[in-house]
Amino acid sequence: MELRNGTQGRIRSLRRGCKRVEPPSANMRRDVSKVLRPLPVETNDDDEPMEEEDCFSMGFLKNANLEPAMLFAAPRYSLIREVGRGSYGVVYEAIARRSGARVAVKKLRCDAPEKVELALAEFWALASLEKKHENVVQLEECVLQRNGMAQKMSHGNKRNKQYLRLVETSLKGERILGYPEEPCYLWFVMEFCDGGDLNQYILSRRPDPRTNHSFMKQLTSAVAFLHKNNIVHRDLKPDNILISQKSGSPVIKVADFGLSKVCAGLSCIENEGNNQVNKNMVNINKFWLSSACGSDFYMAPEVWEGHYTAKADIFALGIIIWAMIERITFIDAESKRELLGTYIRQGTEIVPVGEALLENPKMVLHIPQRTRSIMSEGIKRLLQDMLAVNPQDRPDAFQLEVRMDQVTCAA
Numbered sequence: 001m002e003l004r005n006g007t008q009g010r011i012r013s014l015r016r017g018c019k020r021v022e023p024p025s026a027n028m029r030r031d032v033s034k035v036l037r038p039l040p041v042e043t044n045d046d047d048e049p050m051e052e053e054d055c056f057s058m059g060f061l062k063n064a065n066l067e068p069a070m071l072f073a074a075p076r077y078s079l080i081r082e083v084g085r086g087s088y089g090v091v092y093e094a095i096a097r098r099s100g101a102r103v104a105v106k107k108l109r110c111d112a113p114e115k116v117e118l119a120l121a122e123f124w125a126l127a128s129l130e131k132k133h134e135n136v137v138q139l140e141e142c143v144l145q146r147n148g149m150a151q152k153m154s155h156g157n158k159r160n161k162q163y164l165r166l167v168e169t170s171l172k173g174e175r176i177l178g179y180p181e182e183p184c185y186l187w188f189v190m191e192f193c194d195g196g197d198l199n200q201y202i203l204s205r206r207p208d209p210r211t212n213h214s215f216m217k218q219l220t221s222a223v224a225f226l227h228k229n230n231i232v233h234r235d236l237k238p239d240n241i242l243i244s245q246k247s248g249s250p251v252i253k254v255a256d257f258g259l260s261k262v263c264a265g266l267s268c269i270e271n272e273g274n275n276q277v278n279k280n281m282v283n284i285n286k287f288w289l290s291s292a293c294g295s296d297f298y299m300a301p302e303v304w305e306g307h308y309t310a311k312a313d314i315f316a317l318g319i320i321i322w323a324m325i326e327r328i329t330f331i332d333a334e335s336k337r338e339l340l341g342t343y344i345r346q347g348t349e350i351v352p353v354g355e356a357l358l359e360n361p362k363m364v365l366h367i368p369q370r371t372r373s374i375m376s377e378g379i380k381r382l383l384q385d386m387l388a389v390n391p392q393d394r395p396d397a398f399q400l401e402v403r404m405d406q407v408t409c410a411a
Contacts, residue, residue, distance in 0.1 A: 055076050055077065055143060055145075055150045055187075076096070076097045076098070077094045077095065077096055077097065077103065077105060077189065078094060078095045078097070079092040079093075079094045079105060080092065080093045080094055080095060081093050083104070089106055089107050089108040089109060090106070090107050091104055091105070091106045091107075092104070092105045092106075092107070093105075093192060094189075094192075096140075096189075101192075102192040102194075103140060103189050103190065103191065103192050104189075104190045104191065104192045104193070105187055105188070105189055105190075106187070106188040106190065107185055107186075107187050107188075108185060108186045108187075108188070109183060109184075109185055110166060110169070110184040110185060110186055111183055111184065113169050116166050116169045118258035118259070119166075119186045119258070120166060120167065121257060121258055121259065121260055121261070122188065122256070122257040122258045122260065123139075123142050123153065123155070123186065123188070124155065124262050125231050125257040125260040125261075125262055126139035126142075126188075126257060127139065127142070127153075127154075127155040128155065128229065128230075128231070128262050129229055129231075130229075133221075133222060133225040134218075134251060135218045135219070135221055135222035135225070135251065135252045135253060135254060136222050136225060136226065136253065136254050137190050137191060137193070137242060137253045137254065137255040138190060138191045139188060139189070139190050140189040140190060140191070141153075141189045142186060142187070142188050142189070143186070143187040143189070144162050144163060144166075144184070144185075144186055144187075145184065145185040145186075145187060146162055146183070146184045146185075150187075153186070162184070166184070166186075190255075191244070191253070192244075193242035193243055193244045193253050193255075194243075194244060194245055194246070195242070195243030195244060195245045195250055196242070196243060197238060197239055197240075197241060197242055197243070198215075198238035198239075198241040198242075198243065198252075198320070198324070198340065199238045199239065199337065199338070199339050199340055200243075201243045201250065202238075202324055202327070202340060203327070203329070203338055203340070207327065209374065209411070211250065212324060212325055213408040213411060214249075214250070215250075215252055215324065216321055216324075216404055216408060217404055217405065217408055218251065218252035219241070219252055219254070219317060219320070219321070220317070220397070220400050220401045220404040221401060222252065222254040223236070223254070223313055223314070223317060223397045223400070224397040224398055224400070224401045226254070226313075226397075227284050227285075227310050227313070227396070227397040227398070228397075228398075230262055230263040230264075230282050230284055230287075231257075231260055231261070231262055231263070232260060232261045232263060232284065232287075232289065232309075232310045232312070232313060233254065233257065233259075233260050233313050233316075234259045234260055234261060234289075234293040234294055234312065234313070235256065235258070235259040235260070235293065235294050235295060235298075236254070236294075236298060236313055236316040236317055236320065237294075237295050237297070237298045237316065237320065237341075238320060238323075238324075238339060238340045238341075239256075239295075239339070240254065240255055240256040241253070241254055241255070241320070242254075242255050259293045259294065261289055263282055263284050263287040263310075264282065284309070284310045285309050285310050285311055285396050286309065287309060287310065288307060288308070288309060289307075289308055289309065289312075290306050290307060291306065292304060292305075292306045294312075294316065296352045296354075296355070297319065297330075297341040297342070297343060297352045297353075298315075298316040298319045298320065298341070298352075298354075299312070299315075299316070299352060299354045299355070300312040300315035300316065300354050300391070301315075301354045301355070301357045301358040301361070301389055302391055303354065304354060304355055304358050305358065308391065309391060310396075310397070311391035311392075311394050311396065312391070313397070314386050314394045314395065314396070314397065314400060315354065315386065315387060315391075315394065317386065317400075318383050318386030318387040319341065319342050319353060319354075319387070320340065321383065321386075322342045322367065322368075322383050322387075323340040323341050323342045324340055325368075325373075325375055325379070326368055326369055326370055326373055326375070327340070328340065328341065328342050328343075328369060329341065330343065330350065342369075344356040344363075353365070353387065357387075357389045358389075361389045361390075363389075365384065365387055367380050367383050367384055367387075368380065376407065376410065376411040378406070378407035378410050378411065379407050379408075379411060382395075382400075382403055382404070382407050386400070
């Protein structure tokens, strides 16, 4: 890693993240031009293909100002341009044929267990949400492609053989026979966010306390919603926080659920009046996880040890908010991008806060870092609580939401 001021630094992390996916192959990039034939929603439980309309088609535009009507040839979605690429796959901007609306389409190749695991984790998390939330990216549909045919995926569909084979691959950790010769893909169609990610948005503008306070409230609202729905994100970072400007004001959208975990509930019976009601109840802050997941700079101390709960999301959020308010950044050595992230200096080394606290639990975090910081005392105390080395000393997502309202209103 390099420091923003140009002096050399080195990150001394253990690099013990979850399974990572290899970059997309050349074959994957070529396959995107293939046209898919979908099954209708009414009959997507069957394995018989429908050939009446296409699902996706590649149509990169030389002129971005073309009218949407010109894209309505045959496909349900016309892929316009590539907007992101990484170990997760490729993301495109696209046009929905029927509505003319812009959408984001993410294509993941499912040819190895670790890739299938990431793809299914994202699908299960987003598909499990019965209600929408303004600050969580919305999944329009998920399409499973194999052999040039496509089916709309539905959560827990036991009649869809292809879906069951993907689940089997993830659980057994083995490649399924036929996949190298017959590539399988998952296409996620989601709402399009036109404001880039949190890094791009914050660092391309002058500091604005009102925007910071708005983003802090939106982020805590999103995490509280996810935890209420038994979802631990496990990879909260500025790269995975998108910005939508459709309404005129910037709106946070928490995205990228590839490392997320849906915590299974415990069935119980509650009495409401004279009636007994079955409810799916789980205390997400007592649901223990063991995979060391996430990105180094945002990982809580207990995540490095591989024994943690949803409180790890609170720690990551504290790192993000601290970096956002004080514009603490580093330059990523690989991408050369300037990224928001808080760290501890140890000589010439840059150490993630969580790792430093793991090594020295009695270490005192100096919040704010900068002597001329405009951070209020209320926000300072809240960040110290969010970054407590002991998860039990951190507020849960619901307590955090209440306190965030209080400190942002008082600031």
